[in-house]
Amino acid sequence: MSSNTHFAIAIDGPAASGKSTLARKLAERLGLVMVNSGAMYRAVTWKALKENIDPSDSAAVVALLNRIEIECGHDGLTSTCTIDGVDPGDALRSETVNANVSMISAIPEVRDRLVALQRSYLDHTSVIMEGRDIGSVVFPDTPYKIYVDADEAVRAARRAKMGEVDSVAQRDAADSKRTTAPLIVANGAVILDNSHHTIESGVDAAIEILKQQGLSHL
Numbered sequence: 001m002s003s004n005t006h007f008a009i010a011i012d013g014p015a016a017s018g019k020s021t022l023a024r025k026l027a028e029r030l031g032l033v034m035v036n037s038g039a040m041y042r043a044v045t046w047k048a049l050k051e052n053i054d055p056s057d058s059a060a061v062v063a064l065l066n067r068i069e070i071e072c073g074h075d076g077l078t079s080t081c082t083i084d085g086v087d088p089g090d091a092l093r094s095e096t097v098n099a100n101v102s103m104i105s106a107i108p109e110v111r112d113r114l115v116a117l118q119r120s121y122l123d124h125t126s127v128i129m130e131g132r133d134i135g136s137v138v139f140p141d142t143p144y145k146i147y148v149d150a151d152e153a154v155r156a157a158r159r160a161k162m163g164e165v166d167s168v169a170q171r172d173a174a175d176s177k178r179t180t181a182p183l184i185v186a187n188g189a190v191i192l193d194n195s196h197h198t199i200e201s202g203v204d205a206a207i208e209i210l211k212q213q214g215l216s217h218l
C-alpha cells in the first residue's frame with residue numbers, strides 16, 4: 001500500500017453479486033472515488049476483440065498490451081478508463097466481452113499492467129475499489145475488506161433483469177479456478193451476503209463492517 005495517507009476499501013465478489021451497486025452507493029455516502037476494476041479488464045478485452053485478436057492466444061494479447069496506451073482516472077467519484085484515448089462505453093458490457101473477459105483476465109501480463117494502474121490511484125486519492133482480487137492482491141494490506149456474495153439464482157436473475165447475455169456461473173468458475181489471482185475471500189475480509197438486502201440495507205451492512213474494521217472516516 002502507498003505510504004501516503006490515502007487508503008483503499010476493497011470490495012470483492014462474484015459476478016452480479018451486487019458489488020458494483022454497493023460500491024457505488026457506499027462511495028456516494030462516504031464521498032470517495034469508486035473504481036470499477038472489472039471495467040479495465042473489459043476494456044482490454046474489448047480492444048483485443050476489436051483488433052480481431054483471439055483471446056485464447058495469450059502471446060498475441062500480450063503483444064497488443066505492449067502497444068496500447070491505457071489511461072485510468074476518475075471523473076468526480078466515478079472511475080474512467082480509456083484505451084488509446086477511446087472510452088468503449090456501453091460496449092464494455094456486450095455479449096462478446098462478457099464471453100471473453102475471463103480468458104483475457106487470466107493472462108498474468110494483463111493483470112500485472114492493470115494491477116499497477118489500480119494501485120496508482122492511491123497516489124492521488126482514497127478509493128473504494130471493486131473486483132475479484134482487490135483485497136487479496138491489489139491492496140492486501142488494507143484493513144478494509146468486504147467480500148460480497150449472493151445466491152447463484154439471485155445473481156443470474158439480476159443479470160437477466162439488466163438485459164445482458166452473460167453466463168455468470170461459467171465466468172465465476174473461470175475467475176475462481178485461474179492460477180493467477182483467482183477470486184477468493186481475502187485474508188481479513190468479512191463476507192456480506194447480499195442475496196436479500198435492499199440497496200440501502202446493503203450499504204448500511206457494509207458501513208457496519210467497515211466500522212468494525214476500524215475505518216474512522218465514517
Ligand code: DC
Nearest residue numbers: 015037038041101105131132133171
Ligand atoms: O466485475 P466484472 O464482472 O465487470 O468483471 C469482469 C471480469 O473481469 C470478471 O469476470 C473477471 C475480471 N476481473 C478480474 O479478473 N479481476 C478484477 N479485479 C476485476 C475483474
